[in-house]
Amino acid sequence: xxxARISEYAAKKILLGDTYPGISVTSETDLNQIDLxxxxxxxxxxxxxxxxxxxxxxxxxxxxxxxxxxRCAYDYINQGFHRVLLEPMxxxxxxxxxxxxLDFQRxxxxxxFSEYGGIDVEANKQSIEKIxxxxxxxxxxxxxxxxxxxxxxxxxxxxFCTLHNVMFLEINPFIxxxxxxxxxxxxxxxxxxxxxxxxxxxxxxxxxTRKANEHEILVDKINSTxxxxxxxxxxxxxxxxxxxxxxxxxxLVFIDELVNLGLKDKIANYSEYSGAPSVDxxxxxxxxxxxxxxxxxxxxxxxxxxxxxxNFTDISxxxxxxIKACSNFLPLFEEQNVFVLVRRGGPGQEIGLExxxxxxxxxxxxxxxxxxxxxxxxxVAKIIV
Amino acid sequence: MLQINLYKSHRVIMVGIHPEIIQSILDFDYSRxxxxxxxxxxxxxxxxxxxxxxxxxxxxxxxxSSFDEVVKNIGQVDWLINLSSSNSAKRTTIEFFISFPAAFxxxxxxxxxxxxxxxxLIEKFGDTKFVAGASGVGxxxxxxxxxxxxxxxxxxxxxILSKQQGDTAIVCSSGGxxxxxxxxxxxxxxxxxxxxxxxxxxxxxxxxxxxxxxxENDPKTNQIFYFGELxxxxxxxxxxxxKDGKIKKPIYAYIAGRYESGARTIQFGHAKALAxxxxxxxxxxxxxxxxxxxxxxxxxxxxxxxxxxxxxxxxAVSGSRLWKIPDIPRKxxxxxxxxxxxxxxxxxxxxxxxxxxxxxxxxxxLINFTEKxxxxxxxxxxxxxxxxxxxxxxxxxxxxxxSLASAILTVGDRFGAAINxxxxxxxxxxxxxxxxxxxxxxxxxxxxxIMGIGHLKYNFYNNDPRVAYLSDAxxxxxxxxxxxxxxxxxxxRTVQKKPSLILNIDGLLGAALIDIFIECEGFxxxxxDRLLMTDFLNSYFLVxxxxxxxxxxxxxxxxxxxxxRLPDDLIFYD
Numbered sequence: 001x002x003x004a005r006i007s008e009y010a011a012k013k014i015l016l017g018d019t020y021p022g023i024s025v026t027s028e029t030d031l032n033q034i035d036l037x038x039x040x041x042x043x044x045x046x047x048x049x050x051x052x053x054x055x056x057x058x059x060x061x062x063x064x065x066x067x068x069x070x071r072c073a074y075d076y077i078n079q080g081f082h083r084v085l086l087e088p089m090x091x092x093x094x095x096x097x098x099x100x101x102l103d104f105q106r107x108x109x110x111x112x113f114s115e116y117g118g119i120d121v122e123a124n125k126q127s128i129e130k131i132x133x134x135x136x137x138x139x140x141x142x143x144x145x146x147x148x149x150x151x152x153x154x155x156x157x158x159x160f161c162t163l164h165n166v167m168f169l170e171i172n173p174f175i176x177x178x179x180x181x182x183x184x185x186x187x188x189x190x191x192x193x194x195x196x197x198x199x200x201x202x203x204x205x206x207x208x209t210r211k212a213n214e215h216e217i218l219v220d221k222i223n224s225t226x227x228x229x230x231x232x233x234x235x236x237x238x239x240x241x242x243x244x245x246x247x248x249x250x251x252l253v254f255i256d257e258l259v260n261l262g263l264k265d266k267i268a269n270y271s272e273y274s275g276a277p278s279v280d281x282x283x284x285x286x287x288x289x290x291x292x293x294x295x296x297x298x299x300x301x302x303x304x305x306x307x308x309x310x311n312f313t314d315i316s317x318x319x320x321x322x323i324k325a326c327s328n329f330l331p332l333f334e335e336q337n338v339f340v341l342v343r344r345g346g347p348g349q350e351i352g353l354e355x356x357x358x359x360x361x362x363x364x365x366x367x368x369x370x371x372x373x374x375x376x377x378x379x380v381a382k383i384i385v
Numbered sequence: 386m387l388q389i390n391l392y393k394s395h396r397v398i399m400v401g402i403h404p405e406i407i408q409s410i411l412d413f414d415y416s417r418x419x420x421x422x423x424x425x426x427x428x429x430x431x432x433x434x435x436x437x438x439x440x441x442x443x444x445x446x447x448x449x450s451s452f453d454e455v456v457k458n459i460g461q462v463d464w465l466i467n468l469s470s471s472n473s474a475k476r477t478t479i480e481f482f483i484s485f486p487a488a489f490x491x492x493x494x495x496x497x498x499x500x501x502x503x504x505x506l507i508e509k510f511g512d513t514k515f516v517a518g519a520s521g522v523g524x525x526x527x528x529x530x531x532x533x534x535x536x537x538x539x540x541x542x543x544x545i546l547s548k549q550q551g552d553t554a555i556v557c558s559s560g561g562x563x564x565x566x567x568x569x570x571x572x573x574x575x576x577x578x579x580x581x582x583x584x585x586x587x588x589x590x591x592x593x594x595x596x597x598x599x600x601e602n603d604p605k606t607n608q609i610f611y612f613g614e615l616x617x618x619x620x621x622x623x624x625x626x627x628k629d630g631k632i633k634k635p636i637y638a639y640i641a642g643r644y645e646s647g648a649r650t651i652q653f654g655h656a657k658a659l660a661x662x663x664x665x666x667x668x669x670x671x672x673x674x675x676x677x678x679x680x681x682x683x684x685x686x687x688x689x690x691x692x693x694x695x696x697x698x699x700x701a702v703s704g705s706r707l708w709k710i711p712d713i714p715r716k717x718x719x720x721x722x723x724x725x726x727x728x729x730x731x732x733x734x735x736x737x738x739x740x741x742x743x744x745x746x747x748x749x750x751l752i753n754f755t756e757k758x759x760x761x762x763x764x765x766x767x768x769x770x771x772x773x774x775x776x777x778x779x780x781x782x783x784x785x786x787x788s789l790a791s792a793i794l795t796v797g798d799r800f801g802a803a804i805n806x807x808x809x810x811x812x813x814x815x816x817x818x819x820x821x822x823x824x825x826x827x828x829x830x831x832x833x834x835i836m837g838i839g840h841l842k843y844n845f846y847n848n849d850p851r852v853a854y855l856s857d858a859x860x861x862x863x864x865x866x867x868x869x870x871x872x873x874x875x876x877x878r879t880v881q882k883k884p885s886l887i888l889n890i891d892g893l894l895g896a897a898l899i900d901i902f903i904e905c906e907g908f909x910x911x912x913x914d915r916l917l918m919t920d921f922l923n924s925y926f927l928v929x930x931x932x933x934x935x936x937x938x939x940x941x942x943x944x945x946x947x948x949x950r951l952p953d954d955l956i957f958y959d
Contacts (some may be wrong), residue, residue: 002587002656003500103498106507106588135508167500193471193499229496234653248585249559250657252641252683254615256667259644270644270652274561275496308561309568311522312405312534338892346564347405347538372568377686 003167003189007048009085009300011188014164021085024048024205027077037067039367040088043069047076048085083205085285090175095182097173100149102157104167108132111147111157117173152317153181158234165194167308196224199374215288222284225319228277228286232269239268240298240385245290246307246318246344247274250376257380266385268296276313279327282321290325294332301338302383309372310346318344320351333365340365393489395423395530395788396461400477401468402429403494407446408437409538409540412711413531414672416547418704422446423530425462426455436717439499440708443718464532466523474519475502482510489957493518493590497656499619500910516591517598520561520656521584527551527577529590534905535582540712542568548705551576552698553571556586556593557612557654558630562641566612569689575697575946578606594622603630608695610636611679612688615642620670624677636679639688640667683949711939734759741924749929750862750905758894758925759857761851764933771787771930773939779941788941791824792934793927798836801891801930805922806836808895811868812913821874837872838879845884846921852893865902868896891926898922 021037036043043066044384047059050175054060059081070301074086074255099117103110112164115127129148137143138158142207162167168189174181219232241263245251251272269292273285293301305322326333336378342356349371370379398409407424414422424914425433427448434445440703449455455462465481465488467474474495480490491514498519510516517524523533526705528550535545546567553570555577556564563582570577579681581596583589593613600606609632626632629716634637642653645666660666676680722733727739739749767776775792783791796802814824828835843849856873872895876888902908902916 002486002652002659106592118895124817128480135504164501164502165501189647191500193497229654231652231654233653245654247559248613248653248658249557249612249641250565251654252644252667253562254657256641256643261685267644270651270653274654282580299702308565309537310561311560311564312409312538313538345568347540348706372565375569375686375689376565377689379686 001274004192004195005050005189005207007083008186009048010202022085025073026083031070032072042089042168044087044089045069045072047081048083051079068262081274090184092175092313096175099172101170129198162332165191167191193371202350215292218288226281228275230283231272237292238297238350239266240300241304242289242293242304243271243349244305245272250308253376257377279321282318283324286322286325290329300385301336303338303340305342311367313346314348315344315346316348316352319356324339330363340367341382342369343374392529396425397423397464398426398462399466403468406507406534406539410531411437411439412567413547416706416708416710417528417702418706426459429624438715452480453501456484462490466489468494468531471495472496472816474498490515492523500587500740500890513755515583515865517586521582525580539710544710545571548702549576550702552578552605552607554578555607556596557582558614565770570692573692576699578603587657593619594626611636611638613640614655615660615667616660616665617710618720621673624673627677627679637691638674639682639685640671640681643667686922710837726752727750727798748905751901754858754901758855759929762926762929767937770800771934775934775937776941777949779938785938788938791935800921801926803836804925805917805920807892808899808922809873809917811896812899815868815871823860837895840889845880851890856893863900866900868899872896895927
């Protein structure tokens with residue numbers, strides 16, 4: 001249940017449907033096949049990768065004709081941006097730009113409105129209306145506490161959010177023309193537990209917190225198709241300490257302890273798996289991390305397989321998965337001087353850890369294997385880089 | 386304000402089945418000295434009982450298919466362990482609290498509950514119920530209540546947690562870490578007063594602050610240990626409450642995820658573990674708590690070492706057993722069988738009824754009637770399908786059991802096994818006060834035959850003597866014979882349409898036996914329903930007719946006319 005930010009194109013498409021004339025292109029699009037609608041003579045081209053402060057950073061070009069627009073999109077793609085949006089300009093005087101955001105929190109919707117939208121919304125604090133609107137008021141459609149936009153408009157937006165499981169919405173800027181709201185920019189965060197219920201094309205428009213790493217993308221795929229959860233973030237593939245960590249809380253603690261020992265820059269990746277994954281799922285996950293490890297240019301390599309004390313996950317199952325994955329890389333462990341450090345506790349730990357020990361010994365892999373008798377801090381202290 | 390007496394009552398039901406969690410709760414209960422498990426029922430489909438160990442004895446926990454049935458059969462309940470997936474967690478939790486409005490709370494086990502569902506549950510129950518989750522491993526009161534996998538599923542820790550109580554509350558976002566922290570506390574000589582993993586989602590149904598307030602109001606708790614993570618702003622609520630003097634007991638806190646990722650925001654394992662704004666980082670939250678007066682640690686090892694400094698208490702739970710929770714999972718038996726309730730010295734009919742009904746006393750009326758029914762149904766000529774099968778198989782040179790099996794396989798709705806279905810029809814009709822006309826109309830609309838009416842050989846002009854005989858026998862021992870009279874009324878109308886639509890032996894027996902079970906055996910409506918659900922009444926055909934089929938087999942064996950083949954002119958190929 002985290003919030004997935006989607007592209008501006010997807011957000012506007014969900015809002016406006018087929019009436020939205022914008023076009024989204026990626027590095028896979030053949031720009032020659034794209035025909036910009038002749039009805040519009042002025043286009044805006046924006047990098048649609050979820051980056052903030054686009055105008056300030058030159059990631060938005062305005063008032064282009066169709067030929068220039070396509071050229072501009074082409075340039076952005078060549079610079080390495082993944083997704084670019086081309087849309088007709090909505091002509092408007094700048095002083096009419098407004099700002100609105102809605103953030104669904106525990107007891108209320110956090111509503112922020114500003115008369116002065118656009119780039120410098122934060123600069124004009126006195127024009128801001130910021131209210132926590134309790135859900136009870138929303139249900140009774142009693143929004144009289146909101147002064148700066150009409151109840152009708154606000155309710156429409158809130159209902160839109162409810163309908164599409166949008167938990168955060170930001171329109172910066174929008175203008176009001178003939179009583180209608182026109183969104184110049186439109187950002188949405190959707191509850192990712194509901195993404196699978198939406199049309200499939202939306203999945204390609206989810207802005208990942210960082211793209212480009214094939215291993216992270218693969219782990220994302222495994223995560224979405226399993227009952228167990230898997231996460232991988234690569235920090236620096238040439239750093240020496242590789243982590244395979246279990247448990248949402250425990251994985252954070254391991255990283256914290258490494259940071260406390262001054263090893264922050266030596267951490268190659270964060271990874272986490274939990275929810276009783278099967279042997280095969282564990283194997284695929286561990287394999288991805290081993291791939292990164294063995295490709296790394298670091299001269300010294302340490303594989304830290306760690307976790308807390310599981311409540312009901314069978315440790316021997318995950319150990320089998322680890323063994324299965326390592327079996328495919330056997331000669332590399334010795335060749336690349338990899339040291340494996342294991343700390344894991346929970347049901348089945350005796351059998352699981354023993355089988356790991358035997359596996360490492362049998363295959364001449366330099367390793368130390370510990371159960372819950374050793375604390376997380378003690379284990380991390382054994383790492384020497 | 387949300388408050389409960391933690392030690393008042395702990396009747397727990399579970400939606401869904403998780404064998405390890407169930408067994409661990411029963412082990413915890415037995416070990417702490419309970420005479421009965423806290424888990425009193427399971428709600429799940431497709432079975433009626435679930436087998437597990439309670440101490441050294443195997444027991445069956447009743448399984449129901451709805452909360453209504455639990456209310457009807459068990460009564461009130463205090464806690465729910467909800468194992469349903471994120472698709473149905475909201476609905477089942479709401480249903481639970483509607484069925485059991487006085488319940489204290491629940492544990493939602495599922496991962497991936499949508500934010501909107503969580504917000505809905507918070508709005509509905511956030512102020513009145515304690516709900517651990519969604520996700521996480523539940524809520525534990527050592528020596529009293531284990532609501533979830535928390536505490537582990539077997540071994541030393543669980544054993545200690547069932548037999549001792551302490552004064553240190555543990556409020557933790559993570560399932561794995563709550564176990565780690567409990568383990569360290571125990572190693573340091575202390576014990577939890579309560580422990581909860583509230584889950585790693587953005588909106589835990591009961592907020593971390595509410596759990597801390599529960600600990601604050603618990604007389605047994607002297608200090609509170611809190612474990613949180615980056616992401617979300619729940620800790621600011623805690624800081625405000627401390628500043629406002631709402632929490633006076635010392636709080637020791639560690640907020641994990643202190644890795645500063647710079648410009649890049651990293652999504653860590655738990656759903657909420659993402660610092661979207663500077664406020665949500667572990668370090669910012671730690672600072673906020675610290676300035677409110679919470680004792681914060683900058684490293685996890687420092688946090689754990691505090692257990693050695695505080696004098697955490699551990700007191701034995703009175704009444705706990707010497708029995709130790711096993712270190713390894715135990716296997717259960719595969720079948721639960723009934724012991725023979727009859728005696729070998731009883732008559733055949735009486736002993737049969739004791740065995741089939743699992744009772745050790747049967748009314749004389751039922752025994753005598755059954756004797757008559759069995760005798761009537763032994764044999765009805767060699768023309769019927771089962772008998773033909775027995776004879777054909779015998780003439781193929783097969784043995785007794787093969788011939789018998791072949792015959793029994795023809796028994797079904799059309800032949801021999803309509804007694805139970807007819808009984809259901811009569812019972813349903815009488816119970817719902819369906820008039821004869823209505824019944825006939827319904828079946829006409831459905832286009833179905835009424836089981837219990839109609840015969841191939843006998844008809845209005847050529848009565849089935851067996852039906853008359855058993856009908857008289859039944860009426861002579863019955864006062865009201867409600868179902869027999871109903872069935873006869875139906876037959877009176879159907880024979881007017883077609884003479885062969887008489888009340889047949891299945892229909893008569895179905896009605897008569899219901900009446901006898903009600904009037905002579907004292908069965909309630911529910912008991913009759915349960916009896917009919919097992920198809921029991923069809924035994925009235927199968928038991929005696931087995932004799933008949935064996936007779937058919939023997940008759941062929943004695944005469945042996947050789948392998949049977951149907952004459953060509955009796956087959957038509959289309």
